Amino acid sequence: xxxRRLINLKRVEARRIYLTxxxxxxxxxxxxxxxxxxxxxxxxxxMLVPICAYMVxxxxxxxxxxxxxxxxxxxxxxxxxxxxxGVATAILLQKVLPFAPxxxxxxxxxxxxxxxxxxFLIGIPVLRLKGDYLAIVTLAFGEIIKSLLNNFYFGxxxxxxxxxxxxDTTRLLKGxxxxxxGPMGISGIQKIATFPAGFILVMIALMVVFNLVNSRSGRAxxxxxxxxxxxxxxxxxxxxxxxMAFVTSAALAGAAGALFAMxxxxxxxxxxxxxxxxxxxxxxxxxxxxxxxxxxxxxxxxTILPEKLRQFSEYRMLLYxxxxxxxxxxxxxAEIKYFLSxxxxxxxxxxxx
Amino acid sequence: xxxLNFFISGISLGSIYAIIALGYTMVYGIAKMLNFAxxxxxxxxxYVCFYAVSRYGMNPFVGVVLAMAVCTSLGIVIERFAYxxxxxxPSLAVLITAIGMSYFLQNTALLLWSSNPKVFPSIIGRGxxxxxxxxxSVSHVTVLxxxxxxxxxxxxxxxxxxxxxxxxxxxxxxxxGAAQLMGINVNATISLTFAIGSGxxxxxxxxxxxxxxxxxPTTGSLPGIKAFTAAVFGGIGSIPGAFLGGxxxxxxxxxxxxxxxxxxxxxxxxxxxxxxxxxxxSGLLGKQLQEKV
Numbered sequence: 147x148x149x150r151r152l153i154n155l156k157r158v159e160a161r162r163i164y165l166t167x168x169x170x171x172x173x174x175x176x177x178x179x180x181x182x183x184x185x186x187x188x189x190x191x192x193m194l195v196p197i198c199a200y201m202v203x204x205x206x207x208x209x210x211x212x213x214x215x216x217x218x219x220x221x222x223x224x225x226x227x228x229x230x231x232g233v234a235t236a237i238l239l240q241k242v243l244p245f246a247p248x249x250x251x252x253x254x255x256x257x258x259x260x261x262x263x264x265x266f267l268i269g270i271p272v273l274r275l276k277g278d279y280l281a282i283v284t285l286a287f288g289e290i291i292k293s294l295l296n297n298f299y300f301g302x303x304x305x306x307x308x309x310x311x312x313x314d315t316t317r318l319l320k321g322x323x324x325x326x327x328g329p330m331g332i333s334g335i336q337k338i339a340t341f342p343a344g345f346i347l348v349m350i351a352l353m354v355v356f357n358l359v360n361s362r363s364g365r366a367x368x369x370x371x372x373x374x375x376x377x378x379x380x381x382x383x384x385x386x387x388x389x390m391a392f393v394t395s396a397a398l399a400g401a402a403g404a405l406f407a408m409x410x411x412x413x414x415x416x417x418x419x420x421x422x423x424x425x426x427x428x429x430x431x432x433x434x435x436x437x438x439x440x441x442x443x444x445x446x447x448x449t450i451l452p453e454k455l456r457q458f459s460e461y462r463m464l465l466y467x468x469x470x471x472x473x474x475x476x477x478x479x480a481e482i483k484y485f486l487s488x489x490x491x492x493x494x495x496x497x498x499x
Numbered sequence: 500x501x502x503l504n505f506f507i508s509g510i511s512l513g514s515i516y517a518i519i520a521l522g523y524t525m526v527y528g529i530a531k532m533l534n535f536a537x538x539x540x541x542x543x544x545x546y547v548c549f550y551a552v553s554r555y556g557m558n559p560f561v562g563v564v565l566a567m568a569v570c571t572s573l574g575i576v577i578e579r580f581a582y583x584x585x586x587x588x589p590s591l592a593v594l595i596t597a598i599g600m601s602y603f604l605q606n607t608a609l610l611l612w613s614s615n616p617k618v619f620p621s622i623i624g625r626g627x628x629x630x631x632x633x634x635x636s637v638s639h640v641t642v643l644x645x646x647x648x649x650x651x652x653x654x655x656x657x658x659x660x661x662x663x664x665x666x667x668x669x670x671x672x673x674x675x676g677a678a679q680l681m682g683i684n685v686n687a688t689i690s691l692t693f694a695i696g697s698g699x700x701x702x703x704x705x706x707x708x709x710x711x712x713x714x715x716p717t718t719g720s721l722p723g724i725k726a727f728t729a730a731v732f733g734g735i736g737s738i739p740g741a742f743l744g745g746x747x748x749x750x751x752x753x754x755x756x757x758x759x760x761x762x763x764x765x766x767x768x769x770x771x772x773x774x775x776x777x778x779x780x781s782g783l784l785g786k787q788l789q790e791k792v
Contacts, residue, residue, distance in 0.1 A: 217591055219598075271777050277590050278533040279776055282727060286769035293766040312760055420720075424598065431595060464606040470599030471581055478588035 163356050166439040170352065173446075174345045181341065189453065192409075197449045198344025199406035204429040204441035205351045206398035211427070212436030213359055214391040215371030217281040219423050220268075220288025224261045224396040225403035226295055226418035232257030232404025233332050233413065234325050238302060246338040250408065254347065254401040261400020264291070265393045273388045276374070288423055295415035300326035331414030332407075339408035347405055348442070351398050355438060358394060367391050421463075428466045431473050500635055505757050506750060511641040511710065513749020514648035518703040519726030520733070520741040521655065522696030528672040528736035529692045532590065535597035536577060537700060538723015539604035542716060544570045544701030545708045546612055549619055559623070559705075566701040574697025575690050583686070601720065608716035616715045619708035640709045647706065651699065652742050659738060668692060672736065721765070725752070728772040734785020743783060 177194060180186045203225060210218045236253040243249045268287045272280055300309040303322025326332055358364050366387045369377040378384055407413045429448060433440025452462045476482055519541060526534045544566040551562035581600050585593050627638040659665040670678040671688045679685050707722060708714050725748065733744025748768060755767035775782065 211591075215591065217594055271773055275776055275780070278594055279731070279780070281594055282533065282724070282731075283773055283776060285724065286728075286772050290766045290769050293763055297760070297762050312762070424602065427595070427598070460610060461606075463602060464610065467599045467602035467606055471596050471603065474588070474592045474596040474599065475581070475584055478592040479584040480587075482584065 194341040195409040199402045200445040202351045202402035204445040206395045209395045214367045219285035222418040222422035223288035223291035224399035228257035228261040228400025228403030229407035231260035254404045257404035258397040258401040262397035265396025269392045333412040509750030509753035513746035516729045517745025520730040523730040524741040536600040538719040540700040541704040542719030544704035548705045567698045570697040570701035574693040578693040619712040621709040734782025740784035
């Protein structure tokens with residue numbers, strides 16, 4: 147199915163998709179070899195899983211921002227829903243399922259389902275809005291998710307599952323375990339997230355998004371992005387398609403959140419705040435809206451670079467801010483665009499194409 | 500009596516939101532953009548005022564005027580270099596630029612003034628009026644905040660409705676092209692709007708930090724977002740709407756803190772935003788806009 151669809155695509159488009167898969171696989175093989183031959187420093191090895199998680203986040207947000215043309219500022223919220231539900235699942239399964247990769251897979255699937263449900267519930271009100279309002283409401287939901295998770299208690303004992311809000315009233319029996327502890331988050335997580343698992347998740351995310359984008363629905367997303375009124379007038383169900391993009395994106399973000407969380411021993415809801423949402427937005431904007439490969443590369447570079455340039459770490463967020471502003475000015479202002487095109491030595495070639 | 504106390508502190512917080520919301524609502528009305536960096540202009544204003552008063556020992560009111568001057572120029576500069584080149588760009592690009600600008604201000608402040616919280620000196624001391632035999636105490640800052648807000652509202656409403664510049668602003672928000680044809684300098688009018696909004700932000704910054712004296716580079720962002728919520732609540736583009744929305748949001752927030760949970764009060768405020776946008780997207784006093792094809 148995938149193959150036939152790719153062959154039917156325009157050649158340029160298909161080439162770009164193959165190139166993306168190829169680069170991701172090649173990067174994985176190189177990193178894995180370097181990692182197993184101890185060529186990679188331990189700090190770099192520790193960053194492989196977060197990089198994969200951020201790549202999936204970039205792909206997922208790109209589906210909303212680049213393909214469907216709506217700005218979501220609460221994407222870290224879906225990541226945290228996935229992180230908490232995934233880790234809780236993994237802890238619950240610890241005794242039943244000793245095989246770690248299977249536990250990780252189930253945890254990520256559960257995380258994706260929970261995040262998709264959250265995406266659907268949030269999507270119902272949010273997708274009726276558009277533009278700036280939509281952006282600010284996604285921001286609001288991101289903050290609401292954060293403060294709800296900060297006040298959520300969840301535990302397990304021989305009597306079953308217990309949860310409570312605001313204060314810990316779960317009253318667990320002896321031998322029970324309080325898994326989510328409000329503002330303290332979850333601690334004592336087994337670090338079962340591995341680089342191969344991260345790689346597989348990136349590949350799955352790419353396949354899902356590429357297949358979706360190059361399907362009838364994907365063309366509908368782009369039609370709605372380019373002209374909502376025209377799309378509506380030819381009978382496209384705007385809400386349905388927007389919801390489809392939003393829920394898919396949320397599910398991917400949830401799986402990424404679970405992967406991310408299981409790389410650390412402790413996670414708290416405050417980790418997934420507005421700054422994280424902006425960080426992911428920077429990946430998407432720097433990589434090019436709608437360009438999956440660009441987002442993936444940006445995610446990798448912007449995660450590794452700050453580690454390598456520790457002495458400039460104070461300037462990191464400032465740099466991100468400048469990146470956002472300059473990218474927008476460079477791609478949207480006619481005069482600056484013209485100026486940049488004159489600097490480009492390959493200008494002739496591009497014009498001929 | 501406790502209820503009345505909460506109500507008054509709600510009105511006071513709401514007055515600050517209302518002053519901030521004015522900046523959002525005026526800019527949105529004219530430039531049709533959400534100036535995300537507005538909250539951080541508040542923070543810059545508060546820092547300028549802080550340094551003027553506690554480092555250089557100026558009179559607090561001179562400090563506020565200085566902060567207004569700095570913020571006004573900052574607003575004009577931001578508009579000129581970040582937003583003006585994007586006048587024709589899609590709104591998504593403008594919004595991302597504004598978010599970038601907000602981060603730029605926050606992180607510049609972080610480098611200049613460090614992340615250590617500063618204790619802001621109240622601009623008129625910490626005294627309070629005692630009413631009903633001491634059962635009800637209203638601090639001087641509260642009275643000053645509410646009075647300032649009312650004065651600003653009256654002056655601004657008169658400015659918009661009676662003066663020539665105000666008329667130009669109304670014309671620009673109605674139809675920029677037609678305003679240009681009528682000989683109105685649209686760019687200058689937009690700059691003026693940013694200048695007024697940012698100047699008000701400086702006042703809001705000084706008042707906010709007098710009431711809640713911790714000053715950090717991130718001080719402005721949350722009140723900024725809440726004030727935007729207030730602007731949407733009251734109907735974006737409408738000045739009485741910003742006033743009403745700000746006051747109501749302040750009261751809702753304080754009541755949520757007092758009677759529901761202090762940790763969930765932000766969630767309640769954002770919940771209000773979502774409900775308003777769903778039930779009446781044009782806000783309490785906003786105009787219903789028809790979409791033209």
